[in-house]
Amino acid sequence: MSMIPTGGIKEIIRVLPPKDSYYPFRLQALQKALDNDPNSPVIPFLMKVVHAQESAFQALKSEKATFNFQEKEPFFVMDEAMLQCFQQTAITFCEALKARIETKNSSDYSEILKAVNALSTAIIDKEKTKQYFENIITLDLEAIPAHQRLFLLASMQVTLHFAATNLKVDEQYLLEAHDLCPCCKMPAISSVLDNSDGGLRYLYCSFCETKWHVVRSTCTECTSNKSLFQTTMEALDSPMSAEVCGECNTYLKFLDRTKTLIADPFIEDLLTLTITIKLTDKDFHTFGLNPYFV
Template sequence: MNSIHLTPVQERSPGIGEITALLLPELGLRYSLRAQRLRHLAAEHAMGDYLRFVARIADVQQQLLDSAPLPAALKASLAARLEHPGAPLAGNADLSEPYWQELLRHLCEALYIDSSPTIRTTLDAVTALDAAALHAKAQALLAGRFAEVDSGQALFIWAALALYFTQLAAHLPASAKACVGEHRQHCPVCASTPVASLIMSGAQAGLRYLHCGLCESRWHMVRVKCSNCEATGNLDYWSLEQHNAAAKAESCGDCHSYLKVFYPEHDSALELVADDLASLALDGEVERQGFARSGLNPFLFPG
């Protein structure tokens, strides 16, 4: 079990020292800022067309966040999730709510306009799925069984799921405390894998937080430790720049995995999900060295 535990906010614990164990996502202009960063990174990028397309998805996510936010009834149900041990948003019960499928339908409708014939074919396939089929595909994705879902469909299904789970996480009436122990490979809020890790600036300067690829929560993990197997003795760091690289890859010789690390001190405009997607050249170099990525970017599914 993850050693970061969530508790109702009235039972707040100071945790260990001054380190905040968990940073729940802030909503606001989250997706607008991501879209802006993606369009900036797309200029003269080999993947420019795809980065601009993902920016369109982020635009629609922001529109839905503003126009169709999480219903009050779902917000009110969140406190009960903290009564049980483990990640409060893990499990399939979250998928029984029709809200996330409504988000998916609106997302597909908005993206259909001005999309290419290939993308429209995929969007048509997604909107043709009934509630049971969508539930099954969502279950497979959340369980990491990516081969069971067409990668094109997975992109849109996950975008709706992420908007849903990020809102759930943002409204959790919870605090967190760090307990003795390890097991921090997965998000303590929803049990998903991280996209990458971030070396914080500002109030948490120098601390490392893993960033969830589903609910976008961030949780603390000490540096110089593999984020996958938590070994400490066989780590290497890779980058495509010689000095002050904003993106590096941390590889582990024990489990042969890697995860990227981002440093906003070297690029204050950095947006983790966008910059992770735009730095796939680094992934390619590290994978050529025999390492496999331990996390998942929500806009890059296998297949």
């Protein structure tokens, strides 16, 4: 049976990999956040991180890095080629981040600079890099030193994001599972609703930035639709809310981008920590993951 949704689109494309880098758009979202909060101690540093990610992404593009894919989920093969790409990406990312930190006010980032320098040395070791790689893809994040976690996850995000831009998925492909990304089997950062998708809800991968379709009004964790509700914090004036399930006591952030041109799932997640704290205090938990906030 062909699935013909309402809203003017002829069919559901279930897997939508990114076509190019999203880091320039993330920088726009960060700049908007900084304009709204000029005294933020965090946003300027995150902008340096995202600039470094864009440098690493463009380096992969210029080097024409290649990956191995398979026809069934997960589409990415986490093999030696992916590991080598991750290692090179981490090296490039660290160099780019150091260059941005050292340009001015480097004393403000002295401890961060130490951590980046230490990682630059560690990542040269193939076995150490392999351990980091395995820790990330198995989400054993506690095994990664806390002071290096952000930089390693940012590097993995670039690696998988670039890999996804090289992936072609049959538009008729039927998803085998919906809880994790069909490309890399990482969790979603949030659901998203975009004008270009005809009102369909997609989950948004926290690493490769692929979108995959999940029907609306359904819990993304237990698939129940009995006790699902949305919660917002009106004072935040944000397009981000949370879909909360009373059946399994989980929630996932929900980003409505139909009324705003600049809204990034990762940045809006950080800007709506009030929602996260509110739900955590009420004993709800999430399987969503934000690499910029670990």
